Amino acid sequence: MLSDSEKKRVLDRVSKKAGDNEELSISCAQGTLTALQEEFNLGGGTDVLKAATFMPGVASRKETCGAFLGGLMALGLVFGRDKLYDPGYRDPATVKEYAARKKRTAWKFCEELKKELGSTQCRDIHTRLMGREYEFMNPEEFQQFLKDGGPKQCRVPPEKAARIAAEIILEELEKDASA
Amino acid sequence: MPSPIEKSQIIDRVSKKAGDNEEISISCAQGTLTALQEEFNLPGGEDMVKAASFMPGIASRDETCGAVVAGLMALGMVLGRGKLSDPSYNTPEGKAKFFKGRERAYRFCEEFKREIGSTMCGDIRMKIFGRKYNTFNPEEFEQLVADGAQKKCRVAPEAAARIAAGIILEAQEEDARI
Numbered sequence: 001m002l003s004d005s006e007k008k009r010v011l012d013r014v015s016k017k018a019g020d021n022e023e024l025s026i027s028c029a030q031g032t033l034t035a036l037q038e039e040f041n042l043g044g045g046t047d048v049l050k051a052a053t054f055m056p057g058v059a060s061r062k063e064t065c066g067a068f069l070g071g072l073m074a075l076g077l078v079f080g081r082d083k084l085y086d087p088g089y090r091d092p093a094t095v096k097e098y099a100a101r102k103k104r105t106a107w108k109f110c111e112e113l114k115k116e117l118g119s120t121q122c123r124d125i126h127t128r129l130m131g132r133e134y135e136f137m138n139p140e141e142f143q144q145f146l147k148d149g150g151p152k153q154c155r156v157p158p159e160k161a162a163r164i165a166a167e168i169i170l171e172e173l174e175k176d177a178s179a
Numbered sequence: 180m181p182s183p184i185e186k187s188q189i190i191d192r193v194s195k196k197a198g199d200n201e202e203i204s205i206s207c208a209q210g211t212l213t214a215l216q217e218e219f220n221l222p223g224g225e226d227m228v229k230a231a232s233f234m235p236g237i238a239s240r241d242e243t244c245g246a247v248v249a250g251l252m253a254l255g256m257v258l259g260r261g262k263l264s265d266p267s268y269n270t271p272e273g274k275a276k277f278f279k280g281r282e283r284a285y286r287f288c289e290e291f292k293r294e295i296g297s298t299m300c301g302d303i304r305m306k307i308f309g310r311k312y313n314t315f316n317p318e319e320f321e322q323l324v325a326d327g328a329q330k331k332c333r334v335a336p337e338a339a340a341r342i343a344a345g346i347i348l349e350a351q352e353e354d355a356r357i
Contacts, residue, residue: 025263031263043229044227045226047222047227048226048227048230049260050260050261051223051252051253051255052255053280053284058251059287063243063298064243069237072233072237072238075233076230076231076232076233077226077229079232080229080231080232081209082228084203084206084213099314103233103315107238110238120237137281139278
C-alpha cells in the first residue's frame with residue numbers, strides 16, 4: 001500500500017510524463033498510454049503503442065480526444081478481458097463484478113476527464129485551449145497548430161488523463177490489496 | 180499478391196468473422212479487432228484484446244462506436260508508429276509515410292460513417308433499435324440482449340472489418356510494388 005505522499009508522487013510523475021510525451025510525439029493518445037504503461041508496467045509494449053497511432057481525434061477528425069482513448073487502452077490492459085468469451089463471463093457474480101467495478105472504472109475515467117476538459121471531443125478541447133479548431137488533414141493547418149504552440153498547449157489532456165487513470169488504478173489496486 | 184477474387188474472399192471472411200465475434204463477445208471493439216488480428220497475423224495477442232475492452236461507445240457512453248476504434252487499432256498496427264519519436268520520423272519520407280497512413284485511417288472512418296450513418300454508438304443504436312440503452316443498468320443491458328443486440332449489432336463490426344481489410348490489402352499491395 002502506498003502512503004498518501006507516495007501516491008501523490010506517482011500521480012505527479014505519470015502526469016508530467018504524459019505531458020512530456022505529448023510534446024515529444026505530438027500524440028495525446030500515445031503520450032498518455034506510454035506514461036501509464038511505464039508507470040504501472042502494463043503489457044502490450046510497442047504493439048499497443050502502434051495501435052494508438054491514429055487515435056487522436058479518431059483519425060484527426062476532431063472527434064474523441066486521443067488522451068481519452070490512450071487512457072482507456074491503459075485501463076483495459078489493467079481491468080479488461082483478454083478473451084472474446086469464457087464460460088466464467090456468464091456467471092452472475094462475474095457479470096455483476098465486471099459491470100459494477102471493471103467497466104465502471106472506464107466510465108468514471110471518461111466522466112472525470114470530461115468534467116476537467118469540458119468535453120470529450122478534440123474540436124471542443126482545441127477551441128478551449130487554443131481558441132480555434134484545426135484541420136489536421138491539411139498540412140498547412142498542421143503547421144499552424146505547431147506555430148500556435150500546439151504541442152505545449154496540448155499537454156493538458158494527456159496530463160489530466162494520465163493522472164485520473166493512475167488515480168483509478170491505484171484506488172482499485174488498494175481495494176484488491178485490502179480485500 | 181492476392182488476386183481480386185482472393186481479395187474479395189479475404190474481405191468477406193474477415194467481415195463474417197467480425198460479426199461472429201460480436202455475437203460471441205457482445206463487444207464490437209474486441210470482435211472487430213480479433214477478426215483483423217487473425218486474418219492479417221497482427222501482433223499484440225491478448226494484450227491488444229484487453230486494451231480494447233472498454234472501447235465500445237467509449238466506455239458505454241453512447242460515443243464513438245467500438246468497431247471504429249478497433250478498426251483504427253488494426254490500421255495503427257499495420258501503418259502506425261511504434262515509438263514516441265525517432266529521427267526517421269522527421270525525414271521527408273518518414274513524414275510522407277505517416278501522412279499517408281493517417282489519410283487511410285481518416286478514409287476508414289469516413290467510409291464507415293457513410294455506410295452506417297454515424298460513428299457514434301448512440302446514433303447507430305437509434306438507427307438499429309430505435310432507442311438508446313444505458314448498459315450500466317443491468318435491466319437495460321438485459322433488454323439490449325433481449326432486443327437481439329448480438330445479431331443486430333453485427334452490422335458495425337462487419338462493416339468496420341470489411342473496410343479496414345480493404346485498406347490493409349491496398350497498403351500491402353502498394354508496399355509490394357515499391
